[in-house]
Amino acid sequence: xxxxxxxxxxxxxxxxxxxxxxxxxxxxxxxxxxxxxxxxxxxxxxxxxxxxxxxxxxxxxxxxxxxxxxxxxxxxxxxxxxxxxxxxxxxxxxxxxxxxxxxxxxxxxxxxxxxxxxxxxxxxxxxxxxxxxxxxxxxxxxxxxxxxxxxxxxxxxxxxxxxxxxxxxxxx
Numbered sequence: 001x002x003x004x005x006x007x008x009x010x011x012x013x014x015x016x017x018x019x020x021x022x023x024x025x026x027x028x029x030x031x032x033x034x035x036x037x038x039x040x041x042x043x044x045x046x047x048x049x050x051x052x053x054x055x056x057x058x059x060x061x062x063x064x065x066x067x068x069x070x071x072x073x074x075x076x077x078x079x080x081x082x083x084x085x086x087x088x089x090x091x092x093x094x095x096x097x098x099x100x101x102x103x104x105x106x107x108x109x110x111x112x113x114x115x116x117x118x119x120x121x122x123x124x125x126x127x128x129x130x131x132x133x134x135x136x137x138x139x140x141x142x143x144x145x146x147x148x149x150x151x152x153x154x155x156x157x158x159x160x161x162x163x164x165x166x167x168x169x170x171x172x
Contacts, residue, residue, distance in 0.1 A: 118142025
């Protein structure tokens with residue numbers, strides 16, 4: 001009985017130590033430096049994304065990568081390799097959390113676009129979870145056709161607006 005309890009405690013300790021060594025922590029590093037290092041790593045690993053830093057957050061947007069077809073909420077197969085590289089980097093930074101904001105173009109009603117944008121954000125979250133990012137670290141929001149990054153007057157602009165954006169911040 002004592003041996004079993006000892007082994008259980010030892011297993012927990014080893015698991016904790018293993019997970020701590022695999023994670024970039026910020027105990028001796030400022031938040032700004034931690035997030036700057038994350039930004040640098042994201043830029044290095046996901047070249048098809050725009051990665052920018054604003055204050056204590058890092059924003060990731062795929063302006064050129066077609067993530068969603070018209071009126072669809074499934075992440076396209078061509079986006080999955082980049083999303084996997086994104087998730088791999090996020091796994092190394094276990095202190096960060098992610099807000100996934102889903103968007104649509106302005107085709108359709110506000111009600112339809114809001115629902116679609118929520119599903120897009122959820123599916124992007126599910127993709128990150130499948131690639132190993134813990135679901136407690138990710139929240140989603142659907143914002144419909146708000147905040148277009150290009151004009152909705154052209155097919156290319158509408159395609160760019162059918163997107164998700166990731167806002168990454170350090171959890172406390």
